[in-house]
Amino acid sequence: MGFFDNFLDDEMRLIRDTCKTFAEREIAPFADDWERNGTFPRELYKKAAAAGILGVGFAASVGGSGGGAMQMLMMIEGMMRGRSTGVAVSLGSLGIALPPIIAAGDRALIDRYARPVLAGEMIAALAITEPGAGSDVAGIRTSAHRDGDEYVVNGSKMFITSGVRADLLTTLVRTGDDPHGGVSFLAIETSSPGVQVSRPLEKHGWCASDTAEIFFQNVRVPAANLIGGEGAGFPLLMRNFQSERLALAGYGYVTAELALEEARRYAAERMAFGRPIGKFQTTRHKIVDMATRTVAAKTMVYQVASRLDAGEYCVREVSMAKNVAAETAVSVSYDAVQIFGGLGYMRETFVERLSRDARILPIGGGTQEIMKEIIAKAMGL
Ligand SMILES: Cc1cc2nc3c(=O)[nH]c(=O)nc-3n(C[C@H](O)[C@H](O)[C@H](O)COP(=O)(O)OP(=O)(O)OC[C@H]3O[C@@H](n4cnc5c(N)ncnc54)[C@H](O)[C@@H]3O)c2cc1C
CATH class of the missing domain: 2.40.110.10 (Butyryl-CoA Dehydrogenase, subunit A, domain 2)
Structure with a gap:
């Protein structure tokens, strides 16, 4: 049994696997081109909708495929296998655009906008x-x-x-x-x-x-x-921020996991002074630190997502998880670039992309400093 298995059920694993299969087939082979060109084909929205991916986290009654915070994390884990956070977040922008409409819009607004967006017909x-x-x-x-x-x-x-x-x-x-x-x-x-x-x-x-x-x-x-x-805007916005920040925390630990995976593989292959660089104690310890920070961040994000799904009020913990996971993404991807040496500075490596993609995480959806202000207020400081 894996370390995180007690958080997951079969349905969650199925979402993750479905998204992974989709991302490996429909995104990864084209990711380098799309990253270079700064765009991807619009038809991908329809394909993702047809695979049931766009609807994850939204109720069937509004055209979604159900699920809550944990299911959203599974989607992120799977979609990040497409090797482009840019594609994943673009397909995912409905995840922050639709909740206010679904929470407070009338039936006509839901029918006119939420359903076509979840069907991949509108962006x-x-x-x-x-x-x-x-x-x-x-x-x-x-x-x-x-x-x-x-x-x-x-x-x-x-x-x-x-x-x-x-x-x-x-x-x-x-x-x-x-x-x-x-x-x-x-x-x-x-x-x-x-x-x-x-x-x-x-x-x-x-x-x-x-x-x-x-x-x-x-x-x-x-x-x-x-x-x-x-x-009615402010309360709706505050509610929306919770799922947005949790999603960004999800992108954070997944970015760290992917960077760690790449660094481990490279450290085992790259030779220097007659041995793989992973055999130097400094590299080994760096990888251990990367893994430790990643597991800590993922555990925290899973825990917060599970509590949210159980209906608990977790504003302080969501802000903490966002900061921990964002910092982990930045530091682990930085270390991965270091392990790759000069190659890590080249556009051709995935760690180079991950390290650039990670940088937005402590800024978007509320900055690291704003998260600390929220936490301070919740702590009565
Ligand atoms: C790639 C990308 C995608 C984005 N997507 C969206 C989107 O889809 N929709 C959307 O609406 N927005 C989006 N944003 C905007 C994003 O949410 C904001 O950039 C972010 O909230 C920070 O706002 P700002 O850029 O105006 O920085 P500012 O608010 O000007 O902050 C500048 C600096 O001052 C600090 N600061 C500000 N106030 C305080 C304070 N009270 N205490 C301590 N420090 C403080 C900040 O932490 C930061 O370090 C996106 C941004 C980027 C870069």
């Missing part, structure tokens, strides 16, 4: 961050003014994953003056007149994913696209 993105407001979410300025049966939206959003080709933006807008009470979610179709999407932003990592700046100029959105009423 959805979550648009919170603005050029002037990232960590300080309550500082957003994109405004939505009611005008009859419509809202008129003006402003801009920044760093939006899947934003270049999204059909739907779950957008945080300002509908009132109160910093927290005056924000709301609006479902905005990118085909609406006045929505302008930038070219893909050039990034350090996650290169196959498209990331956009989006401008809204007098965009008219049906009032029926308001999600959960005016002023």
